[in-house]
Amino acid sequence: TQLLEQSPQFLSIQEGENLTVYCNSSSVFSSLQWYRQEPGEGPVLLVTVVTGGEVKKLKRLTFQFGDARKDSSLHITAAQPGDTGLYLCAGSPNSGNTPLVFGKGTRLSVIA
Amino acid sequence: DAGITQSPRHKVTETGTPVTLRCHQTENHRYMYWYRQDPGHGLRLIHYSYGVKDTDKGEVSDGYSVSRSKTEDFLLTLESATSSQTSVYFCAISESLYRYTEAFFGQGTRLTVV
Numbered sequence: 462t463q464l465l466e467q468s469p470q471f472l473s474i475q476e477g478e479n480l481t482v483y484c485n486s487s488s489v490f491s492s493l494q495w496y497r498q499e500p501g502e503g504p505v506l507l508v509t510v511v512t513g514g515e516v517k518k519l520k521r522l523t524f525q526f527g528d529a530r531k532d533s534s535l536h537i538t539a540a541q542p543g544d545t546g547l548y549l550c551a552g553s554p555n556s557g558n559t560p561l562v563f564g565k566g567t568r569l570s571v572i573a
Numbered sequence: 574d575a576g577i578t579q580s581p582r583h584k585v586t587e588t589g590t591p592v593t594l595r596c597h598q599t600e601n602h603r604y605m606y607w608y609r610q611d612p613g614h615g616l617r618l619i620h621y622s623y624g625v626k627d628t629d630k631g632e633v634s635d636g637y638s639v640s641r642s643k644t645e646d647f648l649l650t651l652e653s654a655t656s657s658q659t660s661v662y663f664c665a666i667s668e669s670l671y672r673y674t675e676a677f678f679g680q681g682t683r684l685t686v687v
Contacts, residue, residue, distance in 0.1 A: 494675075503577075503663050503678025504616070549616065551676075558670045560606060560631065565615035 464488055465550055465564035473570040477539050482567040484550030485532045491553060493533045494561070495524055498547040540571045576600055579664050579679040586686055592651040594682050596664030598644075604667045605647040606631075606676070607639065609660040616663065622647055623670070654686045 466485045474480055484493065492511040496504035508517050510526035510533060517524045521544075523536040537544055547568050551561040576599030586592050596605060606621040608631075618631030620639040628639050636658060638650045651658055664679040 501680070503665070503680055504676075505678070506675045509675070551616075553670070560604075560618050560621050560670065561676055562618070562632075563608075563616040565613065 464554055464562050465552060467548075467550060467564035467567050469567060470565065471568050471570075473572065474540055476541060476571055476573050479536070479538050480540060480569070481534055481536045482548055482569070483532065483534050484564055486552075487531065488554055489530050491530070493526060493530075493550055493552040495533070495535055496549045496551060496563075498549060498566070500546075504547075504549055537569075540569075542571045542573050545569055545571050577664060577666055577677060577679040579662075579682050581682060582680065583683045584685070586654050586684070588655060588686055589653050592654050592684065592686075594649045594662055594664075594684070596647045596649070596679060598647075598666050600666060600677070601644060602666040602668050602677075603644075604670060605641065606665040606667075607637075607647070607649045608663045608665060609633065610663060610681070611660050619649065619662075654684075656686050658684065659686045660684060 464486055468483050494509045495507045497507055498504040508524045513528045513530045515526045521538045525534045547566045549566045550564045553559050578597045580595045607619040608616045610616050617633045619633055619637050620631055622628045622641040640648045662682045665676045667674045667676045
């Protein structure tokens with residue numbers, strides 16, 4: 462059973478468009494992280510959200526943690542080709558003192 | 574960039590042969606992890622270590638063993654490689670398991686079992 466479900470699995474958009482990707486679970490997480498992975502590289506942390514309802518912004522990226530701490534979203538405004546990559550959400554289930562589990566990821570392609 | 578080196582970066586091996594992948598860190602982080610990444614499955618934890626000679630199993634540990642004799646090195650061994658173990662393997666490190674802790678990843682090892 463996948464603890465973290467990400468949608469959509471694939472997304473191809475034109476430069477300048479907005480998009481939202483989702484990370485959902487039936488379990489409560491003490492925190493969720495978002496990573497971005499580029500081809501041939503390992504994932505790199507973008508943000509950690511820890512409080513229900515929390516919103517964090519990183520330039521054109523906006524991350525939100527659901528009030529019940531079961532879901533999160535990543536919104537990108539005016540996407541650029543440099544945003545292309547695999548976006549992964551990750552979290553520690555249960556008490557939080559366990560290794561990260563990852564969603565399957567959303568593969569984003571931004572076309573110039 | 575966090576100092577994590579995986580070796581080899583690419584390997585092709587035959588079914589039934591033993592294979593060892595190495596992860597070396599220069600950050601002195603306590604926790605080290607091995608994940609595999611496959612299309613349609615995402616990143617799945619194989620084994621992790623919380624100190625020298627202290628290891629535990631992850632979600633997909635069957636067919637794999639690990640060893641950590643020094644803080645900086647974490648080895649993943651496939652005792653008898655199978656085609657189902659063809660994958661990209663990532664090593665990761667973190668200071669703790671605490672929920673705020675960032676995981677740093679190596680560049681991956683692409684293993685092909687023929």
